[in-house]
Amino acid sequence: xxxxxxxxxxxxxxxxxxxxxxxxxxxFTLGGFDEVPEQKVKVAxxxxxxxxxxLLGATSxxxxxxxxxxxxxxxxxHVAFAVPDLEAALAELxxxxxxxxxxKPRIGAGGHKIAFLHPKxxxxxxxxxxxx
Ligand code: ZN
Numbered sequence: 001x002x003x004x005x006x007x008x009x010x011x012x013x014x015x016x017x018x019x020x021x022x023x024x025x026x027x028f029t030l031g032g033f034d035e036v037p038e039q040k041v042k043v044a045x046x047x048x049x050x051x052x053x054x055l056l057g058a059t060s061x062x063x064x065x066x067x068x069x070x071x072x073x074x075x076x077x078h079v080a081f082a083v084p085d086l087e088a089a090l091a092e093l094x095x096x097x098x099x100x101x102x103x104k105p106r107i108g109a110g111g112h113k114i115a116f117l118h119p120k121x122x123x124x125x126x127x128x129x130x131x132x
Contacts, residue, residue: 001089002081006130007045007052011068011077015057019044022055034109041065043109054080054109078116078126086113086131093117105131 012018022028028046035042040063044055056077058066068077083089086105094100099118108114108130117127 001083001092003084004082005051006080006082006128006132007054008076009054009056009078009080009128010075011065011072012055012057012074013069015042015044015055018055018057022046022053028053035059036107036109038106039064039108041109045109078128080114080128080130082132083129084131086115086129089129090115098122 010018019030022044023030023046028048031045031047031052033042033044037059040058040060042057042059044057046053046055056065058069060066065077090100090103090105094103099121100115101118102115105113105115108128113131115129117129119126
């Protein structure tokens with residue numbers, strides 16, 4: 001069902017500063033930016049092999065990223081796994097008793113269909129599924 005790690009989502013307080021760190025200091029190549037208004041998040045994407053790092057900056061104090069920063073500080077906020085068929089994956093996981101945040105796919109960064117699983121069903125880790 002899971003074909004690869006699609007990306008790691010990392011919550012950052014200052015997106016510009018984090019981009020300078022990852023690009024200029026660490027030496028990653030910036031792939032581009034995206035904004036997901038529904039999630040109140042701006043994303044900087046760094047491709048790494050078949051996966052990528054996504055730096056996530058809040059665009060509003062009520063963004064999920066702002067809430068994560070308040071509670072846990074900066075760091076990995078979620079892990080995204082690619083699946084070939086998102087609807088089928090959600091149905092299968094639901095049948096296994098996994099709690100879903102998103103019962104139906106929605107559109108995430110890069111225009112891909114995504115859905116989140118509830119951390120209470122995944123050992124405390126926010127897991128995103130994405131159909132690439
Ligand atoms: Zn993500």
